[in-house]
Amino acid sequence: MxxxxxxxxxxxxxxxxxxxxxxxxxxxxxxxxxxxxxxxxxxxxxxxxxxxxxxxxxxxxxxxxxxxxxxxxxxxxxxxxxxxxxxxxxxxxxxxxxxxxxxxxxxxxxxxxxxxxxxxxxxxxxxxxxxxxxxPIDAELALDGIDELLYPNLAGPWWEEGDTEHPVDATVRVTAAGRSWTIRADSTSVEVTQGAEGEAAAEIFGDPTPVYLWLWGRAGDDAIQTAGDEDVVRAFRGRLAESTK
Structure with missing residues (x-):
């Protein structure tokens, strides 16, 4: 909590x-x-x-x-x-x-x-x-919602069998309102750490509400900003969708 x-x-x-x-x-x-x-x-x-x-x-x-x-x-x-x-x-x-x-x-x-x-x-x-x-969504709730979606929804122990169509196999960073999460994903695991340490293949950033809604598939790509490998961004979004079915 x-x-x-x-x-x-x-x-x-x-x-x-x-x-x-x-x-x-x-x-x-x-x-x-x-x-x-x-x-x-x-x-x-x-x-x-x-x-x-x-x-x-x-x-x-x-x-x-x-x-x-x-x-x-x-x-x-x-x-x-x-x-x-x-x-x-x-x-x-x-x-x-x-x-x-x-x-x-x-x-x-x-x-x-x-x-x-x-x-x-x-x-x-x-x-x-x-x-x-x-x-509007309360900004603090949206920021907390990003955190909750990344763990446990995305990074829980669901992937051991490699049951994903979006293995990602890269590091992704999400940033909103000065807070960052670094996500390392491959076909059998997703690990989320707080902060912006290390290199990332792709970055997703913006204000808390549009980032939160994009992560949940409730906003289009024009709601956020990205940097790095767009294929990784798309694969990451697909993995999120799998985790919230």
């Missing part, structure tokens, strides 16, 4: 509220960054994520079997119930409850405070883009 728990919880509340507000502008609008998805798809996805994490926090483990049949639930009603439930579950758990996470370095409920804030803001952007009403 980088920001304070109450800050993350505040973002969960605010971002999920905005997501629901924009959802009510029309569920059938297409989401440009997620081909085949509509606003309805996003709200139902986020509702299921919230409900799943409520169960994770309740059980301290993955719920099995999963998922139950949510097909008969009305989207907006279900979403509103789910977002209230995740806030309540996080508040009840606090930040020191031992539970399942996908972060080898943090198996406490603190992980889910951060993850649910990031889940909420990225999908808030999705529905805003669908309705062309995009609003």
């Amino acid at each position: 980088t920001l304070a728990a109450e800050v993350y919880l505040g973002h969960v509340r605010a971002e999920s509220a905005r997501l629901g507000e924009v959802g009510r502008m029309g569920l059938e609008a297409a989401v440009p960054s997620c081909p085949g998805w509509t606003v309805d798809s996003v709200l139902r996805h986020v509702a299921q994520v919230y409900v799943h994490k409520v169960e994770v926090l309740r059980l301290g483990a993955l719920p099995k079997p999963w998922p139950p049949d949510f097909g008969g639930l009305e989207t907006l009603e279900w979403y509103d119930e789910a977002r209230a439930e995740i806030v309540e579950a996080l508040e009840k758990a606090g930040t020191s409850l031992e539970t399942w996470t996908f972060n080898p370095r943090d198996t406490t409920s603190a992980f889910w405070y951060r993850r649910m804030a990031m889940e909420s803001v990225v999908h808030r952007i999705d529905v805003e883009q669908a309705h062309a009403v995009v609003t």
Whole structure:
């Protein structure tokens, strides 16, 4: 956890509220960054994520079997119930409850405070883009979101079998607001270190929000600046997409 728990919880509340507000502008609008998805798809996805994490926090483990049949639930009603439930579950758990996470370095409920804030803001952007009403992301949240996306999402222990179409096999540096991350990737591993030490085959930089959205595939290449090998930049972006499926 980088920001304070109450800050993350505040973002969960605010971002999920905005997501629901924009959802009510029309569920059938297409989401440009997620081909085949509509606003309805996003709200139902986020509702299921919230409900799943409520169960994770309740059980301290993955719920099995999963998922139950949510097909008969009305989207907006279900979403509103789910977002209230995740806030309540996080508040009840606090930040020191031992539970399942996908972060080898943090198996406490603190992980889910951060993850649910990031889940909420990225999908808030999705529905805003669908309705062309995009609003800013808090810069500190975006900067922290870059950090979270790079580890554990990208650099977790997922690659040992070489299961990637984007081996990269290079060092990449990401920089925003004076903070840098150096990423060394090959077909079987990704390692992230803080700072800008050493040479990099490619660099990606800009303000926190456009860098964050580009990393998540919610902004085009014109949102960021790059230097070095453009093939490495493209391969790195592909590896990120694989890690967030």
